[in-house]
Amino acid sequence: MKPNYFEKILIANRGEIAVRVIRACRELGIGSVAIFSEADREALHVRLADEAYFVGPSPSSQSYLNEENILLAAKKTGAEAIHPGYGFLSENTNFAQRVAEEGLVFIGPSTESIRLMGDKTASRKCMAQAGVTIVPGTNEELEPSALEKIAGELGYPVLLKAAAGGGGKGMRIVFAENEIQTAYQTAKSEAKSAFGDDRIFLEKYVENPRHIEFQILGDQHGNIVHLYERECSIQRRHQKVIEEAPSSVLDENLRKKMGEAAIAAARACGYYNAGTVEFIFDKSRNFYFLEMNTRLQVEHPVTEMVTGIDLVSEQIKIAAGEKLSFSQADIQLRGHAIESRIYAEDPENNFMPSTGKINYLREPAGPSVRNDSGFESGSDISIYYDPLISKLSVWGKNRIEAIQRMKRALYEYRIAGVSTSIPFCRFVMEHPKFVSGNFDTHFVPDELKKTAVVKFQKTDSEEAQVAMIAAVLYHNEKRKEQTALKPTQSDAVANQWKLLARKRQNR
Numbered sequence: 001m002k003p004n005y006f007e008k009i010l011i012a013n014r015g016e017i018a019v020r021v022i023r024a025c026r027e028l029g030i031g032s033v034a035i036f037s038e039a040d041r042e043a044l045h046v047r048l049a050d051e052a053y054f055v056g057p058s059p060s061s062q063s064y065l066n067e068e069n070i071l072l073a074a075k076k077t078g079a080e081a082i083h084p085g086y087g088f089l090s091e092n093t094n095f096a097q098r099v100a101e102e103g104l105v106f107i108g109p110s111t112e113s114i115r116l117m118g119d120k121t122a123s124r125k126c127m128a129q130a131g132v133t134i135v136p137g138t139n140e141e142l143e144p145s146a147l148e149k150i151a152g153e154l155g156y157p158v159l160l161k162a163a164a165g166g167g168g169k170g171m172r173i174v175f176a177e178n179e180i181q182t183a184y185q186t187a188k189s190e191a192k193s194a195f196g197d198d199r200i201f202l203e204k205y206v207e208n209p210r211h212i213e214f215q216i217l218g219d220q221h222g223n224i225v226h227l228y229e230r231e232c233s234i235q236r237r238h239q240k241v242i243e244e245a246p247s248s249v250l251d252e253n254l255r256k257k258m259g260e261a262a263i264a265a266a267r268a269c270g271y272y273n274a275g276t277v278e279f280i281f282d283k284s285r286n287f288y289f290l291e292m293n294t295r296l297q298v299e300h301p302v303t304e305m306v307t308g309i310d311l312v313s314e315q316i317k318i319a320a321g322e323k324l325s326f327s328q329a330d331i332q333l334r335g336h337a338i339e340s341r342i343y344a345e346d347p348e349n350n351f352m353p354s355t356g357k358i359n360y361l362r363e364p365a366g367p368s369v370r371n372d373s374g375f376e377s378g379s380d381i382s383i384y385y386d387p388l389i390s391k392l393s394v395w396g397k398n399r400i401e402a403i404q405r406m407k408r409a410l411y412e413y414r415i416a417g418v419s420t421s422i423p424f425c426r427f428v429m430e431h432p433k434f435v436s437g438n439f440d441t442h443f444v445p446d447e448l449k450k451t452a453v454v455k456f457q458k459t460d461s462e463e464a465q466v467a468m469i470a471a472v473l474y475h476n477e478k479r480k481e482q483t484a485l486k487p488t489q490s491d492a493v494a495n496q497w498k499l500l501a502r503k504r505q506n507r
């Protein structure tokens with residue numbers, strides 16, 4: 001018998017995360033409504049959903065952030081709840097409020113929790129009151145005249161941060177007093193343009209830290225559990241690129257302490273649904289509350305792989321008013337999982353986005369390999385959105401097995417048409433420092449600096465050639481398909497592959 005959660009859910013997002021939510025809906029027997037912009041007319045999420053609704057022109061401000069049209073789409077299609085994914089409207093209190101006012105369910109925490117945790121100074125205050133250790137610093141907006149005094153007391157280096165910050169934006173490290181006024185002005189204007197809110201505060205800059213975060217799930221009946229940690233120290237521009245669970249630096253005792261702190265943090269703001277408590281972890285193994293993300297996290301698959309719990313499905317059940325069906329003691333950590341974010345970007349050119357058509361795409365598979373993707377051969381990587389192509393996650397009995405599996409999967413992954421971060425992810429997997437588990441948030445910039453000219457080993461050129469030929473054939477075929485919808489011509493591609501493979505063998 002089908003449980004009575006929702007009949008239909010609208011997914012206010014695009015790309016891999018929209019696909020991820022559609023999959024959860026289908027498994028729960030819930031109808032799914034996708035929304036799409038002009039650029040996404042033929043996107044995978046549009047085709048996988050039961051229904052799809054056009055919400056506006058390509059720029060996100062007119063489509064995926066168009067609250068009016070999204071609410072209209074929900075009304076027109078009879079959706080009862082809205083899943084916001086991550087990014088876009090997921091942490092927007094105004095939207096969450098409007099969803100509720102329309103009599104719909106926002107699949108996430110309460111508007112109050114989003115508001116409180118969206119403000120880094122307010123959340124620091126709340127955490128300090130709840131007895132959770134925060135990074136030393138200020139909990140109020142700073143006046144420029146007070147900068148030198150406060151920074152001097154904290155001790156350099158210090159970090160200027162935007163109260164409304166997110167996505168690694170609006171942060172400035174200051175090493176000495178003579179830099180602080182200029183850095184403050186830069187941080188302020190960056191915060192103003194990125195968040196429309198230029199409040200800046202100060203934190204002690206924790207040197208050579210690790211970023212370790214805890215996944216939280218809470219229901220609307222006061223039950224809160226954590227699903228252990230994720231190690232997210234491999235970052236470029238303060239943004240995560242490779243994540244793993246569990247972290248290789250935590251022992252049972254520390255894991256227990258941090259898990260309890262994460263639950264205390266969630267409880268302090270009356271939290272329910274899925275959320276993440278981020279900690280910064282210093283060289284002396286002290287941990288400090290950094291912020292709480294009030295949404296599903298990009299890297300949630302690694303937690304799913306080591307706990308066996310489907311986080312999106314749990315989010316939906318919680319939003320429908322269900323009680324958690326497990327307790328803390330039921331949640332067991334099993335094995336090790338790693339995620340590589342596969343971006344359309346050029347690691348040799350400072351990770352600049354690389355947009356265009358994916359001419360050819362072959363996804364890795366095999367035991368314990370999962371690829372959360374929003375794209376396929378022929379898809380466009382648009383200039384309008386985040387260039388994340390997919391998240392490749394693997395599971396292994398232990399960390400070494402997981403690394404070996406990730407290397408294997410990365411070698412299998414073929415994407416032609418745009419540059420990707422695949423060669424960079426391979427570089428990390430093969431790096432002795434990563435393998436040793438002894439690294440911090442400076443790993444990426446430090447290791448890249450060591451190589452004067454950054455060159456990542458690419459897939460061998462022969463393979464690339466085969467891929468390109470296949471891509472051309474695929475396109476010819478697609479064009480024909482548009483007039484006559486017959487899928488038989490994929491044989492042409494297959495034959496060409498066989499021919500090339502034979503040629504290679506004969507050499």
Ligand code: ADP
Pocket residue numbers: 086087088164165166167168239240293296297298299386
């Ligand atoms: P996570 O903590 O889940 O790893 P990221 O910091 O990588 O999240 O951000 C997830 C996505 O949300 C990215 O696409 C990022 O660009 C976007 N994002 C995060 N915070 C904001 C924000 N405040 N405003 C706009 N986009 C954001």
Ligand code: ADP
Pocket residue numbers: 135159165166167168169203204205206207209211235238239278280290291441
């Ligand atoms: P965002 O909202 O942009 O995700 P966070 O506060 O979570 O901002 O910080 C993002 C990253 O910046 C962290 O993962 C860490 O690498 C770095 N960072 C943030 N605060 C500090 C700090 N006080 N000391 C050192 N590094 C920090």
Ligand code: MG
Pocket residue numbers: 167278291
């Ligand atoms: Mg963060």
